[in-house]
Amino acid sequence: MPDGDVLFYEKFFDRPESDVLYKVLRAHIGWQQDTIKVYGKSHPLPRLTAWYGDFGKSYTYSGIPMRPHPWSPELLKIKQRIEAKAGVAFSSVLLNLYRTGQDSVSWHRDDELELGKNPIIGSVSFGETRVFQLRHLTRKDLHKVDIPLTHGSFLLMRGPTQHHWEHQIPKTSRAVKPRINLTFRVIR
Numbered sequence: 340m341p342d343g344d345v346l347f348y349e350k351f352f353d354r355p356e357s358d359v360l361y362k363v364l365r366a367h368i369g370w371q372q373d374t375i376k377v378y379g380k381s382h383p384l385p386r387l388t389a390w391y392g393d394f395g396k397s398y399t400y401s402g403i404p405m406r407p408h409p410w411s412p413e414l415l416k417i418k419q420r421i422e423a424k425a426g427v428a429f430s431s432v433l434l435n436l437y438r439t440g441q442d443s444v445s446w447h448r449d450d451e452l453e454l455g456k457n458p459i460i461g462s463v464s465f466g467e468t469r470v471f472q473l474r475h476l477t478r479k480d481l482h483k484v485d486i487p488l489t490h491g492s493f494l495l496m497r498g499p500t501q502h503h504w505e506h507q508i509p510k511t512s513r514a515v516k517p518r519i520n521l522t523f524r525v526i527r
């Protein structure tokens with residue numbers, strides 16, 4: 340990908356391990372329904388979210404200030420595994436729960452100021468496969484990139500990616516089971 344640095348590991352966590360992590364996260368994460376304000380009107384986000392991380396690293400996501408829950412043992416286990424691969428220390432994780440095909444996240448970049456100049460995003464998925472799409476911000480000659488984020492997969496975005504590429508998880512009319520995504524971040 341021009342202007343991007345994206346790595347994908349399809350079976351980063353094996354099947355039995357992924358099955359257990361999905362169940363534990365589904366049951367024990369403090370999932371919440373957040374709202375976003377558009378032109379002064381509040382709308383529920385089309386997914387549930389939760390924010391975990393190092394004490395004191397608070398973060399604003401889509402205008403929502405988030406105070407992290409402390410790390411849980413299973414989150415620390417996942418974090419350590421991907422840190423060994425990525426060679427960075429993540430300080431926080433935003434979790435998303437897509438309950439049905441109608442849950443989604445629309446086009447955006449993870450370019451919040453707190454993430455520094457070239458944000459490193461480590462993205463782990465469990466449960467239903469959903470398509471992760473990337474599109475270049477200005478170069479219309481480049482095709483969209485579709486990456487099916489499978490159960491137990493790990494996607495690493497780094498370098499200039501967040502400057503030049505937007506990403507989304509589109510809605511789907513297929514009957515799909517829930518999916519959990521964890522995006523680990525480094526808050527400066």
Ligand SMILES: O=C(O)CCC(=O)C(=O)O
Nearest residue numbers: 433435444471508520522
């Ligand atoms: O669910 C995903 O794979 C992407 C989530 C995402 O882009 C975000 O939370 O910033």
Ligand SMILES: [Mn+2]
Nearest residue numbers: 447448449506
């Ligand atoms: Mn994102």
